[in-house]
Amino acid sequence: MQKIMSKLRLINPNSPLTTITLPDVITKITMGRRGLFMPVNLAICAAVTPPGWEIEIVDECIQEQGHSPRADVDVVAIGAMTTQAKRAYELADAYRKLGVKVIMGGIHPSALPEEALEHCDAVCLGDAEGTFPNALNDIAAGNELKRIYNWRDYPEAPIVTPRKDLLNPKDYLVYNPIQTSRGCPHNCTFCTTPAVFGRKYRQRSIPSIVDEMKAAQETGSNFFIFSDDNFAGNHRWALELCEKIKPLNIKWASQCDILISNNDQLLAAMRASGCQGLIIGLESPNPKTLTEAHKNYVKAESYIQRIKKIQSHDISLWGSFIFGFDNDTWDTCRATVRFAQRAGLVMSCYPILTPYPGTAIFEEYRKQGRLLTEDWEKYNGATVVFQPKQLTTQQLAKAQMAAFCDFYHPASAFARLKLLPLKKNSWLANLAIYWGFYYYYQRHKQGRPLPTFRMDA
Numbered sequence: 477m478q479k480i481m482s483k484l485r486l487i488n489p490n491s492p493l494t495t496i497t498l499p500d501v502i503t504k505i506t507m508g509r510r511g512l513f514m515p516v517n518l519a520i521c522a523a524v525t526p527p528g529w530e531i532e533i534v535d536e537c538i539q540e541q542g543h544s545p546r547a548d549v550d551v552v553a554i555g556a557m558t559t560q561a562k563r564a565y566e567l568a569d570a571y572r573k574l575g576v577k578v579i580m581g582g583i584h585p586s587a588l589p590e591e592a593l594e595h596c597d598a599v600c601l602g603d604a605e606g607t608f609p610n611a612l613n614d615i616a617a618g619n620e621l622k623r624i625y626n627w628r629d630y631p632e633a634p635i636v637t638p639r640k641d642l643l644n645p646k647d648y649l650v651y652n653p654i655q656t657s658r659g660c661p662h663n664c665t666f667c668t669t670p671a672v673f674g675r676k677y678r679q680r681s682i683p684s685i686v687d688e689m690k691a692a693q694e695t696g697s698n699f700f701i702f703s704d705d706n707f708a709g710n711h712r713w714a715l716e717l718c719e720k721i722k723p724l725n726i727k728w729a730s731q732c733d734i735l736i737s738n739n740d741q742l743l744a745a746m747r748a749s750g751c752q753g754l755i756i757g758l759e760s761p762n763p764k765t766l767t768e769a770h771k772n773y774v775k776a777e778s779y780i781q782r783i784k785k786i787q788s789h790d791i792s793l794w795g796s797f798i799f800g801f802d803n804d805t806w807d808t809c810r811a812t813v814r815f816a817q818r819a820g821l822v823m824s825c826y827p828i829l830t831p832y833p834g835t836a837i838f839e840e841y842r843k844q845g846r847l848l849t850e851d852w853e854k855y856n857g858a859t860v861v862f863q864p865k866q867l868t869t870q871q872l873a874k875a876q877m878a879a880f881c882d883f884y885h886p887a888s889a890f891a892r893l894k895l896l897p898l899k900k901n902s903w904l905a906n907l908a909i910y911w912g913f914y915y916y917y918q919r920h921k922q923g924r925p926l927p928t929f930r931m932d933a
């Protein structure tokens with residue numbers, strides 16, 4: 477039997493209370509699940525932890541009461557998106573006061589390592605696979621921890637299979653996410669993926685993906701979300717993956733860029749391997765906005781034709797748009813929602829433009845004095861944290877809500893989804909989201925009417 481060397485606690489800090497992730501709203505729209513997405517990042521950290529460590533994962537996002545730091549472990553490792561950073565630092569400070577060593581990683585500490593180092597002993601930059609075991613080995617060997625473990629120093633470390641056995645699938649709506657690749661070859665100026673990880677597209681070994689799926693099938697899972705940045709960053713590899721997973725007879729969904737519409741062979745292989753739907757970052761149907769966002773690998777004028785092509789393969793589309801670019805007005809935001817309805821998207825989302833640290837627009841807005849706050853908790857896509865150009869902050873916030881409420885209104889759902897052929901899951905998701913907004917306005921906004929673009933700004 478392996479001797480226990482030390483105790484390790486991995487923590488997913490609470491996300492701030494934003495509209496879409498308010499715990500009571502989540503519980504309502506997910507019919508009882510406590511969280512949306514299993515924290516795969518920590519399950520990966522657990523998977524690369526060297527033998528001999530006793531591991532516990534604490535997911536604050538599914539807890540009613542926050543986690544209370546206790547000095548009953550030797551090391552705490554905390555992951556954070558930007559919106560989780562404030563809570564992550566509170567936990568890190570509290571653990572350090574108790575004399576526990578703290579390691580931080582994830583997208584925010586990777587973007588701002590110097591800031592994170594004010595609260596922890598070491599930062600793992602980028603992917604955990606190479607960095608995290610080395611940090612733990614240094615602790616186990618009694619070596620001094622380096623301040624920074626940089627993933628670029630471990631280029632050979634492969635993407636591993638996460639230890640999902642340490643989490644309870646019943647806690648999550650998406651209880652079986654699978655990461656097949658990381659990164660994106662594009663360079664949109666608002667996106668943290670190329671800003672923090674560069675543009676190198678990293679693929680996981682196909683046999684390890686297939687094995688992870690087979691193991692999940694044994695526990696009754698047959699629907700998978702591929703939680704990639706861009707499933708189609710390498711068409712040849714994606715085609716091979718589809719061919720290998722086809723015999724598993726599964727259903728899956730993922731996100732990718734719209735250039736997939738160029739490749740009929742890949743689209744057909746995706747559908748044949750069980751692809752039901754794709755989330756595509758469209759940002760805006762306005763060509764000026766795409767230019768502003770440096771999303772120059774595609775022309776907005778070609779969107780409808782590309783969307784129709786993907787839909788013709790019987791793959792449903794979820795469009796992701798962003799509100800708040802300098803070109804945006806109340807009217808362009810309304811036009812975006814009307815576009816999403818006209819395009820027959822089954823789902824869509826409208827986050828508020830957020831200048832995440834590390835991105836080009838963060839630097840640009842900071843130089844222009846347009847950042848209204850650096851309270852990271854507010855960097856959640858549901859709060860206006862910069863001064864928009866053609867809208868007030870209130871108008872921008874209202875446009876986001878009007879977009880969700882108009883798009884998911886049952887009449888809009890009926891026009892997009894029709895009754896036949898019955899898209900049961902899309903209907904359920906649309907009604908659940910509309911119900912979530914209705915509940916939110918009743919419960920948290922004193923019963924005020926839902927915003928709509930039929931009103932003026």
Ligand code: B12
Nearest residue numbers: 491513515517553555557558581582600603604705827857
């Ligand atoms: C699933 C997902 C979610 C899930 C939950 C994620 C979770 N479990 O916490 C949900 C749907 C809830 C979500 C919400 C949001 N998300 Co999100 N999400 C993702 C997505 C698609 C996959 C995350 C994932 O599981 N990745 C797989 C893991 C393995 O990758 P990873 O987290 O990067 O982890 C690796 C490294 O970063 C590192 N690492 C990570 N943590 C740690 C910890 C330690 C200790 C160490 C050593 C290393 C380490 O090692 C890991 C393995 O190599 C990513 C995009 C992506 N592909 O990563 C966006 C992403 C993380 N989300 C993002 C954003 C912006 C949001 C929202 C703010 C969006 C919005 N407007 O609503 C909200 C936040 C809402 C809120 N109130 O909190 C951004 C983060 C930007 C930023 N700077 O914070 C991302 C990167 C997408 C993007 N390109 O912009 N999201």
Ligand code: SF4
Nearest residue numbers: 660662663664667757
């Ligand atoms: S295509 Fe998507 S993932 Fe890639 S850089 Fe642009 S926004 Fe980011």
